[in-house]
Amino acid sequence: MDQIPALIRVFSYLSLLTIGGGMAAFPEMKVLVVHTQHWLTEEQLIHVYSTGQMSPGPNMMMVAEIGQIVAGPFGALVCALAFFIPTGILTFGVGRLWQRLAGWPWRDSIQKGLGTVAIGLAIGGLITFGKSAITGWIPIALALLTFVVLNRTKLNPIWLILGSGVVGVFALR
């Protein structure tokens, strides 16, 4: 229970960093969750983040799993609210304002500029994530296989994720 204020602080802060998607916030999440607050080990954070990829809906709801592990169901609720409410209010407000700025020439500049940086932030997050998640030749093979198949086919990624889980049970114990 004593972790609740810290959970609110950390996840409402992290939510503001998710420009372009959740991956942008991963490096900061790793620092805060693993090194500063010691809620999870690095390996556990990778597990929880990966579980988020198996969930329907917004994958970053993995924050609720962190809350659950740290402080039970109430912790899960607190993390979800802290993570989705601040950006939600921002989007709601800016969404209405943005309509009225339709003719403002800087609007496109902002969209283009932040959109480009968001790609860099996501790649940066992914590199941080990959360094922890890829621990040997079999994970490299699974990651490459997933990447190639998804770029060449329309297969639903969930099958590759579940299949890799099965491979893990046999080959990564």
Added chain:
Amino acid sequence: MSEVTAVKAKGLPLKAKVSPVDLFLVFLKIGAISFGGGVVAYLRNTLVREKKWFSDDEFLEMTSISNTLPGLNATNIAILAGDRLYGTAGAVLALLAICLPAFFFMTAAGMAYSNAHARPYATAALRGVAAAAVGLLASTWFQIGKKSLKGFYDALFVLAAVLGINYFKLGVPVVLLVVGAVAIFTYRPHVKPEPPAEAEDQWIRSLH
């Protein structure tokens, strides 16, 4: 002033009457079946093709706004769409509905993980899942990058952000403020980059 007149007053197209229950159930369904990431594609299929609540252009515009703001695309689009369909209450309902299934899924996963993380099978399975997640995320961003990165400056800003995060360890806020500000200035109005709507359109269509 009712929500509908509020929307009308801003000159937006008035939406066909959508009941709040309908709205909630539609977003709840998307939140429950959108396995494998790519929630935006599920949203587009349902809201544009199936329900015809939005045109392609309206959906693209909501996607552009969602990309620019913090928050996930899936939840941001839900908020914008909900607002346009049923005002403030619509935004709240859409956000809640799209989040609920994942919330229960992830809370249950947390309960299972707390009990099971010492067990070798669960850990081994998650190692495999994590590897596939790297491949999935890499392919998502590879496709977005392929569609939306065109010129020298695009590549430069992406590289600057990556180096800032992974090499100089500057932290996301600093990179966002510094590289973001330089990027916005570089793409300032009179430079006239390619219309962003087109790039958005292309990557939306590329999603499965």
